[in-house]
Amino acid sequence: MISDIISRCQQGDREAFRWVVETHQRMVFSLALKMLCDEEEAKDMVQETFIRVWQSIRSYDPQKTFSTWVYTIASRLCIDRLKRVRRIVALPSDEMALRRFATDGDNQLELENREWVSIVRTIAEGLSDKQRLVFTLCQLEGLSSAEVEQITGLDARQVKSNLYVARQTIRKRLTDLGYE
Amino acid sequence: MSKTDNILEKLKAAQQPVIDNPDELTDLIMSNLPEQDNAQFTMHNAPLGRRTLATSGTQKFTMLRTLRIISSMAAVYLVGLFFYLQAEPSNKAETAYNNKVELQQPSSQPYCTEGTPREILMCYLERKKEQPSTYSLIKQRIQHSQMNDNHELNKLH
Numbered sequence: 001m002i003s004d005i006i007s008r009c010q011q012g013d014r015e016a017f018r019w020v021v022e023t024h025q026r027m028v029f030s031l032a033l034k035m036l037c038d039e040e041e042a043k044d045m046v047q048e049t050f051i052r053v054w055q056s057i058r059s060y061d062p063q064k065t066f067s068t069w070v071y072t073i074a075s076r077l078c079i080d081r082l083k084r085v086r087r088i089v090a091l092p093s094d095e096m097a098l099r100r101f102a103t104d105g106d107n108q109l110e111l112e113n114r115e116w117v118s119i120v121r122t123i124a125e126g127l128s129d130k131q132r133l134v135f136t137l138c139q140l141e142g143l144s145s146a147e148v149e150q151i152t153g154l155d156a157r158q159v160k161s162n163l164y165v166a167r168q169t170i171r172k173r174l175t176d177l178g179y180e
Numbered sequence: 181m182s183k184t185d186n187i188l189e190k191l192k193a194a195q196q197p198v199i200d201n202p203d204e205l206t207d208l209i210m211s212n213l214p215e216q217d218n219a220q221f222t223m224h225n226a227p228l229g230r231r232t233l234a235t236s237g238t239q240k241f242t243m244l245r246t247l248r249i250i251s252s253m254a255a256v257y258l259v260g261l262f263f264y265l266q267a268e269p270s271n272k273a274e275t276a277y278n279n280k281v282e283l284q285q286p287s288s289q290p291y292c293t294e295g296t297p298r299e300i301l302m303c304y305l306e307r308k309k310e311q312p313s314t315y316s317l318i319k320q321r322i323q324h325s326q327m328n329d330n331h332e333l334n335k336l337h
Binding site: 012014017018021022025026029030033034042043046047050051054055057058098101102109110111113116119123139140142167170171174175179180 | 182183184186187188190191192193194195196197198199200202205206208209210212213214216
C-alpha cells in the first residue's frame with residue numbers, strides 16, 4: 001500500500017503526499033524536538049523535512065524503508081540546524097522537570113512537550129551533534145542499530161562508540177546532578 | 181539497574197512528543213509545497229557518512245576553504261621571507277667591521293629580469309646577499325680613506 005502511495009507521490013499526486021505527511025509528521029516532530037530542544041524549531045523542521053521529501057521523492061529507493069529515508073532527511077536537517085544555532089544549554093528550571101520525572105513511580109509516564117525539552121536539554125548537555133543524533137535515535141526513538149546505521153551512514157562500530165560515549169557523558173552528568 | 185539506566189528506560193517508555201495541532205501543520209506544509217524537481221541524491225537525503233554529490237552551497241564552501249588554505253600558505257611564506265630579509269642586514273653590519281672583508285662592487289647587471297618568477301626571486305635574493313648594505317659600504321669606505329690618510333701622514337713625517 002505504501003509503495004502505491006509513494007509511486008503516486010512520485011507522479012506529483014499531492015493528495016497522496018498529504019497522507020504521507022499525516023502519517024509521518026509526528027515521527028519527524030519527535031526527533032526534531034529531542035534534537036533541537038525547541039518546539040517552534042521542531043515544527044519548522046517538520047515543514048522543511050516534508051518539503052525536501054516532496055522535492056526528492058523521485059529519487060527514493062524502494063529497497064529502503066520509507067520511514068528510514070524520511071528519518072535520514074530529518075536527521076541531516078537537524079544536524080545542519082544545530083550547527084547554526086547556539087549550543088543547547090540546560091536552564092535552572094529544567095532540572096525540576098527531570099527530578100519530577102525521575103522520582104515518579106509510573107513507568108509509562110505521560111510527558112508534555114516542554115517536559116521532554118527540559119529533560120533532554122538537561123541530560124544531553126555537552127553531547128556532540130553526532131552523539132546527540134545517535135543517542136536520540138537509539139535510546140529515545142527506540143530504533144535498531146541497523147536502522148541507525150542506515151540513517152546516519154555510520155558503520156556499526158561508529159554507532160556503538162558514539163552511543164557509548166553519549167551514555168557515559170549522560171551518566172556523568174546525572175551523577176553530578178546527584179542521581180547515582 | 182542504575183539510576184541513569186532507569187531514567188533512560190523510563191524515557192523510552194514514556195509518551196512520545198505530540199504536535200498540538202497536527203491538521204494545521206499538515207495544511208501549512210501542503211500549502212507551501214513547491215513544484216517537484218528532479219533533485220537526486222542531495223545533501224539532505226544523503227546520510228552523514230555518504231555525501232556524494234555536493235550542492236552549490238558545498239561547492240562554495242569547498243572553494244572558500246581552498247582559498248583560505250592558499251592564502252594562509254602565502255601568508256606564512258611571506259612572513260618567512262620577511263624575517264629572512266630582515267636577518268640579512270645584521271650579518272652585513274658584522275662584516276662591516278671586519279677589515280679583511282674586501283669591498284664588493286655592485287654587480288654590473290643591475291636587475292634580475294630573465295627566467296621564471298622563482299629564478300628571478302632567487303637571483304634577487306642572491307644579489308641582495310652579495311651586496312653589503314649602503315650604510316656598511318659607506319663606513320668601510322670612510323675607514324679605508326682614514327687608513328690611507330694616516331699612511332700619507334706617516335710618510336710625510
